[in-house]
Amino acid sequence: MNMVFCRGCAKEIHSTAVACPQCGAPQATQQSFASGPAIATGNAYVEALKNYAVFKGRATRREYWMFVLINLGVAIVFGVLDALLNAQGILANLYSLAVFLPSIAVGARRMHDTDRSGWWLLLPIVNLVFLVQDSQPGDNRFGPNRKGIN
Structure with a gap:
C-alpha cells in the first residue's frame, strides 16, 4: 500500500487519493x-x-x-x-x-x-x-x- 503525505495538512494518505479525506486539499496526481x-x-x-x-x-x-x-x-x-x-x-x-x-x-x-x-x-x-x-x-x-x- 503506497502512502504519501497530504499537501495541505501533512497527514498520511493513500497515493491514489485525489483529495485528502482529512482536510479536503487537492493532491498532485501522477501523470504518465x-x-x-x-x-x-x-x-x-x-x-x-x-x-x-x-x-x-x-x-x-x-x-x-x-x-x-x-x-x-x-x-x-x-x-x-x-x-x-x-x-x-x-x-x-x-x-x-x-x-x-x-x-x-x-x-x-x-x-x-x-x-x-x-x-x-x-x-x-x-x-x-x-x-x-x-x-x-x-x-x-x-x-x-x-x-x-x-
Missing part, C-alpha cells in the same frame, strides 16, 4: 505520458541528441530553445578553437554537420507541439513565430502534450 516525460535526462541538449533522427512526437518549447542555446555556445567554443589552432574552420564545420540532423528533428518536433507540420521550418520568418508559441493544450495529431496540460 505516452511519449515519456518532457525531458527524461534533465538536459535538453542531450535529450535532443538522443532523439537525433526522431521526427515523430512533440518537443516542448524549453527543450527546443535550450538545445538552440547550448548548440550556439558549443559552436562558439569550436569557432574559438578553430581560431586558436588555425584550423580554418574545420572543427566548427564538422560540429555543424554533426548537429544538422538533430537540429532539424527537434525543430520538427517543436512544430508538432504547436500542431503544425515540420515543413513549416522551411519558411524563415513564419517558423520563428511558431517556434516561440506555447504548446497546444491536450493531445493533437502528433501525440499527447508532454507538459501534461490538458
Whole structure:
C-alpha cells in the first residue's frame, strides 16, 4: 500500500487519493505520458541528441530553445578553437554537420507541439513565430502534450 503525505495538512494518505479525506486539499496526481516525460535526462541538449533522427512526437518549447542555446555556445567554443589552432574552420564545420540532423528533428518536433507540420521550418520568418508559441493544450495529431496540460 503506497502512502504519501497530504499537501495541505501533512497527514498520511493513500497515493491514489485525489483529495485528502482529512482536510479536503487537492493532491498532485501522477501523470504518465505516452511519449515519456518532457525531458527524461534533465538536459535538453542531450535529450535532443538522443532523439537525433526522431521526427515523430512533440518537443516542448524549453527543450527546443535550450538545445538552440547550448548548440550556439558549443559552436562558439569550436569557432574559438578553430581560431586558436588555425584550423580554418574545420572543427566548427564538422560540429555543424554533426548537429544538422538533430537540429532539424527537434525543430520538427517543436512544430508538432504547436500542431503544425515540420515543413513549416522551411519558411524563415513564419517558423520563428511558431517556434516561440506555447504548446497546444491536450493531445493533437502528433501525440499527447508532454507538459501534461490538458
